[in-house]
Amino acid sequence: MLNVLTNKLSLTLFNNDTFKAYFAPFSTKPIAVLMGEMFAATVVKMKTENNDMYSLTLAISGKVNEQHFSFQPGQYIELQVKKNGSYIKRPFTISSSLAQLQQDKTITLTIKKQFAGRVTPWLSSAIKQGEMLGVSPAKGDFVLNRLSKMAVNKEVIFIAGGSGITPFHSLLLSHVANNPTINFTLLYFARANQHALNGSLVALELEHNNFTLKLLQRERDGHCSAAHINAVTSDLQHSEVYICGPNSMMDSTRELLLDMGLPEGALHLEQFGLASFRNVDLNVVRNVSFAITNKEVVVDEDNQKTLLILAEDNVVPAKYGCRMGICQECKCKKVSGVVYNSQTKTYSDTGEEDIQACISVPVTDVVINL
The missing domain is CATH 3.40.50.80 (Nucleotide-binding domain of ferredoxin-NADP reductase (FNR) module)
Structure with missing residues (x-):
């Protein structure tokens, strides 16, 4: 009877089924986090789909409805994990039906391994059943709204x-x-x-x-x-x-x-990924200079990573939020060079200006105050 009452109290106060579910993400487990608007989600199943894709099924803690966690088919969430002491977010599309969430409070993410990526190849072997991750509210407008x-x-x-x-x-x-x-x-x-x-x-x-x-x-x-x-x-x-x-x-x-x-x-x-670069030839090597940390990165011809990912890959401290151009936390000073903004689909000037690292791709040699 006491457990029933405490679980109801936890659901009312924290939108989680139990107090344990709410506080678990703040523990010292290798992969667990719940920050800001993130929902706690427990790994239920991992399934291989083909040579380079796998599906991850997560159980959402707390209520699942439009006032708490829900989604429109076609939307994505941001998955937050902990790797080597750092919290990382990556956007993944929900591949499961809305009925699945309503019936058993789970969602499925079907993920392609980006073999040069920092997260997706590692995630498939690092995540274990029963671990708790962070899931953002659903985002995106690729939905059938008519x-x-x-x-x-x-x-x-x-x-x-x-x-x-x-x-x-x-x-x-x-x-x-x-x-x-x-x-x-x-x-x-x-x-x-x-x-x-x-x-x-x-x-x-x-x-x-x-x-x-x-x-x-x-x-x-x-x-x-x-x-x-x-x-x-x-x-x-x-x-x-x-x-x-x-x-x-x-x-x-x-x-x-x-x-x-x-x-x-x-x-x-x-x-999926960055917008096309139709008007600029990116088949050239570019140099990205991180002025504050005094690091130089050579970006090869086929590399279309954002400045934020380049910074993370090279252990350059950089603030970030959702990675989709919605927040301003990753704003930094571009000292020189041209970058492409994949949200506005525009190119910067060559001079000094504030840019968002999470949605900016170097088109020429670039110097950044990071």
């Missing part, structure tokens, strides 16, 4: 490339069954035998007449073409199209659809 206004038999086409499948998996599992008058189609491009989450997608197609699945192999089917689009719709001009995947795939598919007559207002894109 379903109620869509006409009967409206066509919604999803085009995914590689790990870009994650938001679509959540969107489809959450919306297909509840919207039988809307026809959903998924064109999913991936390497042979590398279509992640395809088991549940195949099952969804078998269960619902309003969902069509096309698993396309890059080696055999090439890139998205007019033939692929025409094979799934005869009324593109009245469809809604959502695209998520590598930058080059997003750029070429966007141009294709607009050329085919799709209204620009019916095209929705989710940028």
Whole structure:
């Protein structure tokens, strides 16, 4: 009886099922944190999806509703972990359905290993079942927010490339069954035998007449073409199209659809990673000088890391918040050089100015006061 009363008190005061769940993230466990708006989340399961992707299922502590923790299918969260004594945040898309959260208070993140990255390759082996992590409130606007206004038999086409499948998996599992008058189609491009989450997608197609699945192999089917689009719709001009995947795939598919007559207002894109660098040749080595810590970093031709990640990778102290350009904690002084702002999609001047390290990529040699 006492446990019941204390658990209710904990839920009321801290939005956690038990006092232990609330205070555990502040303990000395290797990977555990709850700071600011972060929710406590316990690792339930880790599953390998293919050679370079894995799924992490987390149980959310406390209430799960719109006043506490919830999400719209297609959104992402920031996962906060502790590595080598430092707390690190990284954004990951929720790949599970909203019903899963409502039924068992869990979410699933399907994560691609960025083999040159600091977190994703390490995370898959470092996290153990039962450990507690930090999860931010859900963010992002890659959601179907006009379903109620869509006409009967409206066509919604999803085009995914590689790990870009994650938001679509959540969107489809959450919306297909509840919207039988809307026809959903998924064109999913991936390497042979590398279509992640395809088991549940195949099952969804078998269960619902309003969902069509096309698993396309890059080696055999090439890139998205007019033939692929025409094979799934005869009324593109009245469809809604959502695209998520590598930058080059997003750029070429966007141009294709607009050329085919799709209204620009019916095209929705989710940028994984940085925005494309169409007007500047980044195939050059750049030098980043961290003036305060007196460190020099050589950035190779293919490297599109932000200044914040470059700083972290080279043990340069740098403040940061959400990493998505929403906060101003990572603001620092650029002394010289040009950077690209992936939020505003603009290039800086060459002179001194304040920039946000979390969304700025060096385009030329750059000197930063960090």
